[in-house]
Amino acid sequence: MRSLTKLPPEREAALSGLYAAATGAARRRTLAGFALVAVLAVLAGLVAEVRPLTFAENIGKFTAYLAQILPPVGLDHPVADLRAWYWGLPGWLALLSETLLMAYLGTLLGGIAGFVLSFVASANLVRSRLLRLLTKRGLEVCRTVPDIVFALIFVIAFGLGPMVGVLAIAIHTTGALGKLFSEVVENIDMRPVEGLSAAGATWVQTVRFAVLPQVLSNFASYGLLRFEINVRGAAVLGFVGAGGIGQEFLGAIRNFYYADVSAILVLIILTVFCIDLATEQLRHRLIGPEDPR
Template identity: 50%
Template sequence: MSVSLASPAIATFERRRAELLSQRRRATLLYGGLLLLALLVSAWVSEVSPAKIAEGIPRFGEYFAQTIPHLTWQHLFAGTQQEGSLAYWFYRLDEWAWLLLQTANIAAFATLLGAAIAFVLAFLAARNVATRPWLAAGIRRLLEGCRTVPEIVFALIFVWAFGIGPLAGILAIALHTIGALGKLFAEVIENADLGAADGVKCAGGNWVQQMRFGVLPGIAPNLLSYAILRFEINVRGASVIGFVGAGGIGQELYAVIAQNYYEEISAIVVLIIVTVALIDLGSERLRRGLTETTR
C-alpha cells in the first residue's frame, strides 16, 4: 500500500524536477546568449578584433625582447663599465632607489592622510550610527565621487594646480583613498555589534563616547587591516601617477619609455616589482598577525 502511494509521489517529484532543470537550462542559454551579445557589442564599440590582436602580439613580443638586457655569464658580476654585467644594467641604481623610496613615501603619507579622513567620515556615513540620515546620504555620495574618478585624473588636476612633484601625487592618492576606505570603513561599522555602544549611552555617554568606547574597540583590527591593504594598492598607484609628473619612480619610467631606453625600462620595472612584492609580503604578515591577535 505504501509503495503504491509513494510511486505517484516519486513520479510527480521527478516530473517537477525535470521541469525545473529544463527551465534552468533555458534561462542559462538565454542569459548566456545575452552575455555573448553584450561582449560582441562591447568588442565592436571598442574596436577589438582577432585580426588586431594577432597583428599586435608580434610587435609586443619585439618590444619586450628589446627590453631584455644582454647579460653574459663571464661579465655578470663585473663593474658598471662592463657591458653584460648586472651593475651595467642597474647603473643608476642609487637614483632609482631614491625614487622608489619617494614612491613608497608618497603612498604611505597619502594612505595615512586618506585613512584619517575616511575614518571620520565613515562614522557619519554608516547608517546604523548616523545621527542625521540626510548627512549620511550626502557623505556617501561624496565618497562615491572620490573613488569613482581615477587617481591619474586627480593627479593631472593637482599637477596643473601645484606643479610637478610628489605633492600632486600625495593629494591625488589621498583623495581616492578617502573614497575607497570611507566605503569599507562604513560597511565595517554597519556590521558592528552596537550592544557596547548602547551600554555607553545608558551610562550617559554622548555620541562621540559611544563610538569611541562602544564601537571602535571591536572594529579597530578590521579598519587597520583595510588601511594596510590600501597601502599596498597605493604603492602601485604611486608608480603609475608619476607618468603625469606626480613624482616618484613613475616619472622616471615615463621618461625612459619616451626615449626608448629599453634596458633601463626593464631595470626599473624589475625594481618596482621587487619593491611591491616586498611591501606586499610585509603587509600580509602584518595583517595576518592582526587577525590572529583578535581571534
C-alpha cells in the same frame, strides 16, 4: 534494516515529471544567463573596438619589444653585465623611496579622513539622513575621479613634484577607505552601542568604547591593502609629473632606453612583491589566518 517503500506508479510518474520540469527550468535559466553574458560581452567588445584579428596580427610587435628590453646579462660576465644594467641604481632607489613615501603619506592622510567620515556615513550611528547623504556623496566623488586626474589638476595648480602625488592619493584613498570603513561599521553588533547610549554616553564616547573595539582590526587590514594599491598608483602618477620613479620610467620609455626600462620595471615589481608579503603578514597578525574548512 528497513526496505524502501516503492511509490505507486502514478505517484512516481507525477514526481518524476515535477523533477524533470524543475531541472529543465533551472537549466533554461542557466543557459539564458550564459547567453545574456555572451551577448553583453560581444556588444562591449564592439563598443570598445576590440579587434581580435588586429591583436593577432600585431602580437609580434609586443613580443619583439619584450625581447628588446631583456636585461643584457650573459653567462660570460654576469657581474659586470649586472652592474652595467643597474648603472643608475642609487638614483633609482632615491626615486623609488620618494614613491614609497608618497604612497605612505597619501595613505595615512586619506586613511585618517576616511576613518573620521566613515562614522558619519554609517546609518546605524547617525540619524540625520541629510548628513549621511552628503558624506556618502562626497566619498563617492573622491573615489570616482581617478587619482591620476586629481594629479593632473594639482600639477596645473601647484606645479610638478611629489606633493601633487600625495594630494591625489590622499583624496582617492579618502573615498575608497571611507566606503569600506563605513560598511564595516554598519555591520557591528549594536548591543554595546545601545548600552552606552542608555547609560548617557556621548556620541564620541560611544564610538570610542563601543564601535572601535569591533572594527579596528578590519580598519587596519583595509588600510594595509590600500597602501599596497597606492604604491603601484604612486609609480603611475609619476607619468604626469608627480615625481617618484614613474617619471624616470616614463623618460626611459620615451627615449627608448630599453635596458633602463627593464631595470626599473624589475625594481618596481620586486618592491611591490616585498610590500605585499610584509603587509600580508601584518594582516594575518591583526585578524588571524582563515580557519581551514
